[in-house]
Amino acid sequence: MPLSTGVGTTGFFVPIRAEIMPNWPIQVWIILIPVLLLGIVSVLLPFVAPRNKRPDDEHWHGFFYSNPNDPALLVPKRYGIGYTLNFGNRWSWPLLFLVLLMAALPVLLALTNMHALRGPRGHT
Secondary structure (H helix, E strand, C coil): EEEEEEEEECEEEEEEEECCCCCCHHHHHHHHHHHHHHHHHHHHHHCCCCCCCCCCCEEEEEECCCCCCCCCCCEECCCCCCCEEEEECCCCCHHHHHHHHHHHHHHHHHHHHHHHHHCCCCCC
């Protein structure tokens, strides 16, 4: 039974069995970690987000909300259940970029791996 060491929640090095941590390729971890973090945030969001009333209609532009004077990053949707970004907040654009990157990353990794599996061109 191979053992490795790792930092536990107490900050001390504790033995961790190698069988517990799967030996998955880095591409799986690149996809799995953001998905797990997004799932944790979505579960915890209703508990930590303030219960605000819906913003006034004057700052809505179709489905988009933009109010630079509103410090909230996430605001209740105009219609339906859930939250949307306040595009007047400067942090909404980096957050949108990260979400789009997380959606595009599996496709980019799949295309990269497909190219690597084909091998060099010109050989028959």
